[in-house]
Structure formats: structure tokens, C-alpha cells
Amino acid sequence: MSNRIDQLFAGKKTGVLNIYCTAGFPELNDTLPVMKSLQQHGADMIELGMPFSDPLADGPVIQDSSTRAIKNGMSLKVLFEQLKDFRQQIHLPVLLMGYLNPVLLYGIENFCKKCAEVGVDGVILPDLPMDEYETEYKPVFEQYNLHLIFLVTPETTEDRIRKIDTVSKGFIYAVSSSSTTGKDKDMGHQQAYFERLNALQLTNPVLIGFGIKDKATFEAAASHSNGGIIGTAFIRAIENTTNLDTSIKEFIAGVKHN
Amino acid sequence: MKIADSTFGSKYHVDEKGFYGRFGGAYIPEMLFPNVDELQRNYLKILKDPAFQQEFDDLLRDYVGRPSPLYFAKRLSEKYKAQIYLKREDLNHTGAHKVNNTIGQILLAKRLGKTRIIAETGAGQHGVATATVCALMGLECVVYMGSIDIQRQAPNVARMKMLGATVVPATSGSQTLKDACNEAIRDWINNPVNTHYILGTAAGPHPYPDMVTRFQSVISEEIKKQLLEKTGKANPDYVMACIGGGSNAAGAYYHFLDEPDVKLIAIEAGGKGVHSGHSAATTQLGKLGIIHASKTLLMQTDDGQITEPYSISAGLDYPGIGPLHAHLYETGRATFLNATDEEALQAAYELTRLEGIIPALESSHALAKLAQVAFKPNDVVVVCLSGRGDKDMETYIRNLPGNTGGNV
Numbered sequence: 293m294s295n296r297i298d299q300l301f302a303g304k305k306t307g308v309l310n311i312y313c314t315a316g317f318p319e320l321n322d323t324l325p326v327m328k329s330l331q332q333h334g335a336d337m338i339e340l341g342m343p344f345s346d347p348l349a350d351g352p353v354i355q356d357s358s359t360r361a362i363k364n365g366m367s368l369k370v371l372f373e374q375l376k377d378f379r380q381q382i383h384l385p386v387l388l389m390g391y392l393n394p395v396l397l398y399g400i401e402n403f404c405k406k407c408a409e410v411g412v413d414g415v416i417l418p419d420l421p422m423d424e425y426e427t428e429y430k431p432v433f434e435q436y437n438l439h440l441i442f443l444v445t446p447e448t449t450e451d452r453i454r455k456i457d458t459v460s461k462g463f464i465y466a467v468s469s470s471s472t473t474g475k476d477k478d479m480g481h482q483q484a485y486f487e488r489l490n491a492l493q494l495t496n497p498v499l500i501g502f503g504i505k506d507k508a509t510f511e512a513a514a515s516h517s518n519g520g521i522i523g524t525a526f527i528r529a530i531e532n533t534t535n536l537d538t539s540i541k542e543f544i545a546g547v548k549h550n
Numbered sequence: 551m552k553i554a555d556s557t558f559g560s561k562y563h564v565d566e567k568g569f570y571g572r573f574g575g576a577y578i579p580e581m582l583f584p585n586v587d588e589l590q591r592n593y594l595k596i597l598k599d600p601a602f603q604q605e606f607d608d609l610l611r612d613y614v615g616r617p618s619p620l621y622f623a624k625r626l627s628e629k630y631k632a633q634i635y636l637k638r639e640d641l642n643h644t645g646a647h648k649v650n651n652t653i654g655q656i657l658l659a660k661r662l663g664k665t666r667i668i669a670e671t672g673a674g675q676h677g678v679a680t681a682t683v684c685a686l687m688g689l690e691c692v693v694y695m696g697s698i699d700i701q702r703q704a705p706n707v708a709r710m711k712m713l714g715a716t717v718v719p720a721t722s723g724s725q726t727l728k729d730a731c732n733e734a735i736r737d738w739i740n741n742p743v744n745t746h747y748i749l750g751t752a753a754g755p756h757p758y759p760d761m762v763t764r765f766q767s768v769i770s771e772e773i774k775k776q777l778l779e780k781t782g783k784a785n786p787d788y789v790m791a792c793i794g795g796g797s798n799a800a801g802a803y804y805h806f807l808d809e810p811d812v813k814l815i816a817i818e819a820g821g822k823g824v825h826s827g828h829s830a831a832t833t834q835l836g837k838l839g840i841i842h843a844s845k846t847l848l849m850q851t852d853d854g855q856i857t858e859p860y861s862i863s864a865g866l867d868y869p870g871i872g873p874l875h876a877h878l879y880e881t882g883r884a885t886f887l888n889a890t891d892e893e894a895l896q897a898a899y900e901l902t903r904l905e906g907i908i909p910a911l912e913s914s915h916a917l918a919k920l921a922q923v924a925f926k927p928n929d930v931v932v933v934c935l936s937g938r939g940d941k942d943m944e945t946y947i948r949n950l951p952g953n954t955g956g957n958v
């Protein structure tokens with residue numbers, strides 16, 4: 293069975309641009325319009341945030357977007373409702389990113405089944421332990437052709453990175469620095485870490501995320517991996533916009549061109 | 551002291567993977583893996599080291615003032631027609647049981663080479679206990695505290711500042727203990743190498759629930775000895791304790807967990823009433839979920855968002871419960887009751903007038919349920935008086951019967 297994430301990396305090895313946006317943000321029904329604009333203006337992959345009340349790995353910007361989305365009425369049920377026919381318009385690979393609690397309550401099997409039904413390709417659940425995934429949930433994710441993407445950080449040991457590489461599918465999410473999202477830690481310091489990752493010759497493609505906010509940081513990330521993930525900077529760009537499509541167009545142009 | 555008694559295999563102790571039955575574990579993002587893994591691999595080794603135990607014992611004795619007295623409360627006993635003993639954790643240095651744990655964890659942090667300490671706090675007792683041991687050891691200390699709690703526990707904020715800690719307000723969510731804990735975890739993610747997180751209750755990712763429980767187990771170890779001396783029997787009929795995350799209760803229960811004759815009673819914060827929409831009675835309102843990296847009972851919406859709890863007591867205002875207690879609840883080993891704000895206040899006024907002891911609002915929740923249990927006259931009941939009420943004076947005076955709001 294083929295998965296859109298694998299298809300993307302089969303054809304594009306460098307400069308893959310993955311953009312994160314919290315679902316139901318800025319307004320409840322913006323989920324699909326945001327995806328359409330991202331696709332039209334040149335993103336390669338979309339990561340939709342499933343908002344959670346207590347997002348431990350996120351900084352204030354993404355926290356606030358989650359709070360706002362929940363206030364707007366976003367939930368897993370509403371999200372799957374919104375995504376019901378999205379494959380008629382969106383051909384980019386789409387990931388859902390969020391925390392384990394709402395997914396557990398929804399039911400892992402139910403969740404995977406729904407993802408497959410609507411056409412989601414992958415999932416990022418930072419607080420799902422790799423061991424538990426392997427022993428309890430892997431067959432379910434595989435049955436529904438859903439890739440589970442794991443994170444590595446500058447503090448992750450080589451042994452563990454290799455282990456993560458064997459368990460991950462789709463790509464590996466390399467967190468650029470040990471931080472919550474949206475911290476402005478200097479990417480220059482991560483050079484050695486990026487080079488170390490590169491030298492490991494992992495089987496999965498690698499996308500670098502956290503701290504990417506413009507052309508310079510995107511290119512720095514892309515030069516050491518298959519591309520980058522932008523979240524906080526994108527949320528900032530659209531949080532107060534009066535024209536979603538124009539803001540998204542300008543944002544992507546700013547990352548990809550001069 | 552036997553803080554590191556290895557009790558794997560007992561039904562009520564943590565298993566090798568960090569679970570109590572189906573509760574517990576370490577649901578952490580990868581960014582925390584090295585820190586938590588370091589603790590998991592080292593905590594038992596360090597706790598079992600005789601030099602560590604010696605240092606821990608010495609500090610508990612000479613610095614904290616342990617053993618804390620087990621006081622026979624004569625007038626309270628007459629009123630409730632049972633033999634009621636108070637375990638006086640309120641007499642510890644800094645005024646609550648929290649210091650037992652911070653002494654243990656600061657010694658552990660030093661052995662792990664950490665130079666910076668962070669903590670969350672609700673009532674401020676854990677924050678003060680952390681700031682205290684940081685002053686003692688000369689380590690940098692940052693305490694996260696919900697903005698609402700900063701207001702309602704002002705004396706403790708002042709103490710932390712005087713002790714040299716930086717108190718950072720948590721302004722997200724309900725601005726209480728849960729949010730302070732979120733911010734502490736985020737700080738740890740951002741400072742993974744030099745920082746140790748002194749978590750203040752028997753919750754969070756493995757090994758915290760077990761580690762904190764072991765440090766607090768000195769409470770029940772002393773109860774056993776003291777009861778034997780006073781009554782000729784080491785085991786009481788009842789042990790009662792309030793539960794926020796569950797550290798004073800875990801410590802008070804620990805050496806009785808495998809003694810089925812000892813009835814364990816846990817008292818949660820009922821707030822304005824369990825079904826009022828303003829409560830923190832997790833076992834009554836919660837479902838299986840994940841909070842602060844632990845799989846446990848959790849107050850949450852049908853969509854899996856964590857609910858904002860409510861209690862007059864900052865230390866019990868938490869939407870979860872430590873995994874040991876979720877397990878004690880599910881197996882029926884402990885009986886869970888809850889006390890409302892009003893019941894807790896009345897119990898505080900009562901203890902003050904009957905025994906001359908002003909209890910912490912948290913501990914008052916446990917005292918409030920003396921009226922609800924059908925004791926026999928010879929039953930020996932130990933109530934863990936987890937802390938003293940200095941920090942709550944403003945609330946007590948404001949709510950004093952007959953007080954119309956003027957100056958006192």
C-alpha cells in the first residue's frame with residue numbers, strides 16, 4: 293500500500309516544506325481554507341494540530357492557538373467531520389499532530405480507522421512512548437496505512453536514534469534544539485547535531501523542526517536534511533489576518549523565495 | 551530508615567515499567583526522554599546507597615525535626631468517639647510534609663550533578679520546601695505557581711522570595727497547580743542538561759510517583775513505631791489523609807499497603823460539591839487519561855480536554871490523582887471520600903478550638919471526614935495532619951462565622 297508521505301519523498305529529496313497549523317484556527321471553519329491555500333502556494337506537506345488543553349511540548353504561540361481552537365469548538369469529532377471530503381481538494385500528504393489523551397479517549401483503533409477513512413497519511417503523538425507503540429498499537433497503525441512519526445532531539449543518543457529509525461515510518465522529525473515550540477534558540481549552534489544526524493545515514497527521510505521561521509532558517513535546516521517544518525511562525529502570520537489566503541501566500545513566498 | 555525497600559511484586563507497589571495496575575508510566579515527549587531515563591535508571595541505586603540514606607536521615611532529624619510527633623487528640627477523640635491520633639507533619643520545618651520529599655530530591659539532584667532546580671507549587675508549601683533546600687545547598691531555584699495561587703497563598707510567595715527563589719506566575723488555563731506543573735515541565739524541556747525538576751507530589755512520569763512515595767514513606771514508618779510505643783500495636787484501624795496529587799497520603803499509607811486490616815481513607819476536595827461543576831474530586835468525576843505524563847484518573851471533557859478543577863484549597867486543586875491512588879481506588883484498597891470547602895473550613899475551626907492546632911486547609915479536608923466514618927470506640931485512627939494553617943489565615947479569617955468582612 294502506498295502512502296502519500298512516501299510518494300512525496302520518493303519524488304522530492306530536498307527542500308520539503310511542511311507547515312503546521314492548528315485545526316479550527318483562526319476560526320473553526322478555517323481548517324480547509326488554510327489547507328487549500330497551503331497547497332496552492334507551494335507547501336509540500338500539511339501538519340494539522342489537534343488542539344489540546346495542556347500541550348506540554350508547545351510554547352505560548354501554539355498554546356494560544358490551541359486554546360482559541362478549542363474555544364471555537366474544535367474537537368476530534370468536529371475535525372473528522374471537517375475532513376470528510378477533503379481529499380476531493382487536497383492531494384498533499386496530511387499529518388495529524390497532537391497529544392495522546394484526546395486520542396486515547398477517542399479510542400486508538402477508532403482514531404486510526406477514521407484517519408484512513410478521510411485520507412490522513414500520518415500521525416505525530418509526542419507523548420506516546422515508543423515501547424508502548426511497538427507493543428500495543430503498531431499493528432493497528434499499519435493496518436490503516438498510517439505512518440507514526442517520532443521525534444529526535446540534540447540529546448537523543450545514537451542508539452536511540454537508530455532504534456527510532458527502525459520504528460518510524462514516513463520520516464523522522466528532528467527537533468532542532470532542546471526546547472518547546474517557538475523558542476528562538478540560535479540554529480547555528482545545532483550545526484554539529486545536524487551533521488551528526490546526516491552522518492548516521494538513516495533509512496527514513498529527516499525533516500527539521502522547531503525554530504524555523506524564515507528563508508534563512510529554512511535553508512539552514514534544508515541543507516542538512518530533506519526539509520523543514522514551520523509551526524509557530526506560520527501561526528503568528530495568520531493569527532490576526534484579515535485575508536487568510538494572501539497572508540499564507542506571502543508567508544510561503546517569504547520562506548521559499550527572496 | 552528504609553526508603554529504598556524493594557517491594558516489587560507487591561500488588562500495591564510500582565512494577566518495573568512504572569505502573570500500578572493499569573496506571574502510571576511515563577508519557578513524555580522525546581525532549582524529556584534523557585532526563586526521565588536518567589532518573590529511572592538511577593533513582594533506586596542512589597536511594598539504596600547507605601551514604602545517601604545517612605545524609606537523608608541526618609537532615610530529616612536535625613534540619614526537619616523528625617520524627618514528627620504522633621499526638622493523641624483527646625478532645626477530638628471524645629467528640630468522634632474513637633482513639634484519634636494526629637501525625638504532626640505540620641511541625642516539620644517549613645510547615646508541611648513536603649520537605650521530606652524535597653530533602654530527598656535535592657540530595658539526588660546533587661548526586662546527578664544538577665546545578666539548577668525547578669518546581670511547581672499549588673499551596674506554596676512545596677515551593678517553600680524546595681526554595682528552602684536550594685538555599686541549604688546553594689542551588690539556583692525557580693518555582694512555577696499559578697497566578698490565582700500567588701494571590702491566595704501570599705505568605706508562601708514572600709517566603710520563597712526571601713529564600714532566594716524566583717517565583718514565576720503560570721498564567722495559562724485555570725492558573726492553578728495544573729498550569730504551574732505544565733510550566734515546570736516546559737522549563738525542563740528547555741533546560742535538559744543542568745536542571746532537576748523537584749516534582750512535589752506522587753504524580754507525573756515514572757519514577758516520580760514511586761520516588762516521592764519512598765521519600766514520604768518515613769511518615770508511616772514513624773507511625774508504626776510510635777503507635778507500638780503508645781498502644782502496644784503497630785497497626786491502626788484507620789489511616790486518613792487528604793489527596794491532591796497524593797504524596798502525604800502515599801507516605802502515610804506506604805507501610806500499611808500490604809496490611810489488609812488497616813483501612814485506608816483518602817479524602818479529595820469536593821469544592822462546592824461534587825456535582826456543582828466546581829470540584830476537584832478526581833475519582834468521582836474522572837476517567838482514565840493522561841496528565842503530566844502519567845496514565846491515571848483525570849477530570850476531562852468528552853473530547854479529552856483536561857477540565858479546570860476547583861477547590862478552596864490550592865494544594866488540592868488538581869484535576870488528576872497520582873497513579874498509586876488511582877490503583878488503590880480501582881482495587882478498593884482505599885476508600886475515597888470528599889469534603890467540601892465548607893466542611894473543610896468547619897473542620898479547621900473545630901480542630902483549632904478543640905486542640906489548639908490551626909491546620910492547613912488541605913489537611914482540614916481529611917479532618918472533615920471524621921464525622922462521616924462509623925468508628926467503634928476502640929478504633930485507633932491516624933489522621934495525617936499534612937501541614938499547618940499559617941498560609942491560610944486570610945481565608946480562615948475571611949470565612950470565620952460572624953465575620954462580616956471588616957478588619958479583624
Ligand SMILES: Cc1ncc(COP(=O)(O)O)c(C=O)c1O
Nearest residue numbers: 794795796797798865912936937
Ligand atoms: C499541607 C498540604 N497538604 C496536602 C497537600 C496536597 O498534596 P499531596 O496530595 O501531594 O499530599 C499540600 C499541597 O500543596 C499541602 O500543602
